Amino acid sequence: MSADTIAYLGSPGTYSYQAAISMFPDAEHVGLRTFGEIMETVEAGEHRTAVIPIENSTSGRIPDVHRLMLSTEMAIVREDMVRIEHCLIQAHSGPRPVTDVSAIRKLYSHRQGFLQCSGFIEAHCRDAEQIECVDTATAVRQVAELGDAEAAAIGSSVAAQVFGGVVVERDIADQKNNYTRFLALEKPALDPDYGDADITTLIFQIDHQPGALIEALAVFRDAGINITTLETYTISEETALPTFYIDIGGGLEENAVQAALRALENKARYVKLLGSYVASDVRNASSGFLPVKSVKR
Template identity: 90%
Template sequence: MTADTIAYLGSPGTYSYQAAVGMFPDAEHVGLRTFGEIMETVEAGERKTAVIPIENSTSGRIPDVHRLMLSTEMAIVQERMQRIEHCLIQAHSGPQPVSELGSITRILSHRQGFLQSSGFIEAHCRDAEQIETVDTASAVKQVAELGDPHVAAIGSSVAAQVFGGVVIERDIADQKNNYTRFLALEKPSLDPDYSDATITTLIFQIDHQPGALIEALAVFRDAGINITTLETYTISEETALPTFYIDIGGGLEDDAVQSALRALEEKARYVKLLGSYVASDVRNANSGFLPVKSVKL
């Protein structure tokens, strides 16, 4: 293992790969098949950093990753808003696309590719069979190798370049400003530096009784802190009481954040710090992700 080995989902050409390279351009990037495998290799010390998607501006949270946040002991150290430009891609057949949209009978992609491009599919390829793959780049690779004029993939133009496909339609996502928020996680540092942090992520659990959530969230209002994300977990053996994922505007060294967290610990049954890090400068109305500072319209 090199000192900077980054684990991401899939293969070169995926949006996860693009995010990993964007975050750590000089590192070695290693693609793995599942989110669980990514987290396990970093927790075991086989890789330095895990780069995983947490939510998308069109389709919402990534359920598999959302659940992993409950049990991980790693710390979030960075976030990146990755622009997602889904393309409809087919195999090469000379300089022109190999078929018209109406003749496509099968489309391959990751489930997020289908979810985020559902409007385009309904309008142009509604009768095509949808076949899920482990990632969008794998879909493009399979279609390029298959060479069938009636089969297409939904993926990135980067994947088309990597695997020899041809883009026949660009930017087919339902939301044109389509972004996925990626997180970089590492084993916790013995001496973390939060001096530049502008956003903090937590998981907390409260009693199941009227007003408990309002009282817990009021600590951030009282401290003048914005909440940029609030997600609830479904009830399970691991989360028998109401459990929430939350992003707040402010770094862990901010006095207001320290005050709010002390107050939250008095209101909550359980509080877990996931990380405090620099917020992306792409947090705005175009990306679909709230900025950490207040906005007046």
């Protein structure tokens, strides 16, 4: 396998595939089965870039990916926001697709698809058995191969085109402006160029005592830096003390960001830089992701 390939989760037709194509349209793309496999193969040099989802505007962060961020040695080099337009899809061949979705007895999707379409499921096919698949494209493929009029999948219209499914209902997610934020990660460059970066991501850990978080966050206030994302990790062996994932406005080449990070190192048990990169221009109220207020603006 070429080391210049882009690794993503699942198969052609997944939203991860769409993100990989959007970010790297001219590259070769390889679908893998798990987030762990994606990260491991890129770290081993088998692929150049990992494209993974980090959070969704409806269902929140992707826990498995957040956990992997604690241990990875790779750097975030890019982000992209992909609009998630979940569709109800049935088989093209076999019996004619049902027009009454309440007649569906088996519903296939990824767990995120079920979460993001829970309102539609409750209203229209609450009694259907939910069969979890490794990704939404696999769900569509299985339903297309079954040819069962009482089976349907939640996935993208792209997957329906790829695997020969019929879109019965479009845009069934609970939130119509439903976006997933994807990150591209690569092995750190020897001499990275942060000249255009306007967002920086890091993880830091503090003592478990009153005021520790306020003191840590104050370094960004004092430097005039805006915080876009702040997430806490649950307790584990790796995170026995309060541990946080944070996105801040500003690139690493900016003096204010450098000063804030130096100050944070004096307040935190440890600070791990995950990357400094260009923020997506889809960050707005419609996508559900806060726009970056960089210190350079």
